[in-house]
Amino acid sequence: MDRFISSYIKNQDIPWAEHLGELRKRIIYCLIFFILAMIFGFVFSKDIVSFLKQGPGASQIDWHVFGIPEALSVYIKVSVIIGLIVSFPFFLYQIWAFAKPGLKRNEQRLALQFIPAATFLFLLGISFSYFILFPMLLKFMIGLTTSLQAEEMFGITQFFSFLFTIILPFGVLFELPIIVVFLTRIGVLNPFVLTKARKIAYFVLVIIACVITPPEFISEILVSIPLLLLYEFSIWLSKRAYRKYTVENEEIHKS
Numbered sequence: 001m002d003r004f005i006s007s008y009i010k011n012q013d014i015p016w017a018e019h020l021g022e023l024r025k026r027i028i029y030c031l032i033f034f035i036l037a038m039i040f041g042f043v044f045s046k047d048i049v050s051f052l053k054q055g056p057g058a059s060q061i062d063w064h065v066f067g068i069p070e071a072l073s074v075y076i077k078v079s080v081i082i083g084l085i086v087s088f089p090f091f092l093y094q095i096w097a098f099a100k101p102g103l104k105r106n107e108q109r110l111a112l113q114f115i116p117a118a119t120f121l122f123l124l125g126i127s128f129s130y131f132i133l134f135p136m137l138l139k140f141m142i143g144l145t146t147s148l149q150a151e152e153m154f155g156i157t158q159f160f161s162f163l164f165t166i167i168l169p170f171g172v173l174f175e176l177p178i179i180v181v182f183l184t185r186i187g188v189l190n191p192f193v194l195t196k197a198r199k200i201a202y203f204v205l206v207i208i209a210c211v212i213t214p215p216e217f218i219s220e221i222l223v224s225i226p227l228l229l230l231y232e233f234s235i236w237l238s239k240r241a242y243r244k245y246t247v248e249n250e251e252i253h254k255s
Contacts, residue, residue, distance in 0.1 A: 026094045034087045041082025045075040048082065052163070057135035063156045070157045081164055085126070085171075089119045107186050118178045126175025129167040133226065137166065137219055144216070162214075166223075169212045173227060182235040184241040187249075191238040192233075200232050 041048070052058065065071060094113045100108050145152050185188035193202070209223040 008055070012040065017028050023098060026098045030091055030094050033090045035081050037086040038079045038083030040086065041077060042079035045078040045082070048078050049074060049160075052078075052160070056131055057138040060160070061152075061154050063159075064153055066157075070155070073157050074160050077160055077164060077180050081168065084168070085123075088122050089115060089173075092118055103186075107165055110185055114178055118175055121174045121178055122171045125171040126167050127130070128174070128226070129170035130163075131168070133222065134163060134166050136222055137213065140216070140218055141214065152228065167211055170226075171206070173208070177234045177237050180238050181241045184238045185245055187245060188240065191235055191241050194235045194238055198231070198235075202228060205231060235246070 006201070053061075053063070096108075096111050096115065099111070103111060142152060180189060180194065184191070205227040207222050209227055210220050213219040213223045
């Protein structure tokens with residue numbers, strides 16, 4: 001990271017005020033695009049809600065509304081989530097555009113190539129949590145209710161809040177491999193550091209799992225296991241990327 005910052009400053013003979021102005025411009029672009037995407041999501045939010053109500057684990061649920069503004073609240077939450085998903089590649093591009101002056105030419109090209117992969121992993125994380133993890137958690141929670149011999153009554157706002165609390169963080173967490181590979185390829189990170197930091201990383205990931213799930217031990221375990229496997233997968237990818245980075249550096253020194 002220090003190398004990146006020093007490179008950014010060295011390659012740019014521009015006052016900090018202009019750097020901040022550039023950052024402000026990129027943030028404004030992101031906000032405008034997100035608002036437009038959110039409006040797009042709100043237009044189709046009724047159809048999206050109908051689709052989600054027929055999704056895994058939700059098709060057999062009887063829906064209830066416990067307040068007058070709850071329907072509007074659901075539509076707004078859906079539009080926000082759709083806005084974030086649609087805007088994600090644009091956000092990544094704006095980050096790349098801002099960081100571009102601080103990167104070498106090969107690093108600029110490499111970072112730009114990572115945007116499609118990062119978008120794919122984001123969608124993969126959302127899909128995994130929606131189609132696999134969320135139905136498991138929902139089934140487990142319903143099982144607890146049945147064991148208490150209590151009648152289930154799902155509020156639609158609570159249901160969608162729980163759904164989005166699970167799927168959105170997983171979309172972000174699935175970016176871990178691509179971030180690790182990129183940082184390894186530009187020499188900021190290496191697999192030895194990741195291996196040495198394994199215990200700390202496990203602890204952080206378990207804490208994240210506890211935060212995004214209900215306070216139930218089984219739910220936390222179900223969410224923690226994929227996150228830990230994701231970290232191990234990131235280490236494996238980092239080893240491959242590090243070998244390639246080492247070979248490229250040796251070729252540069254020879255030339």
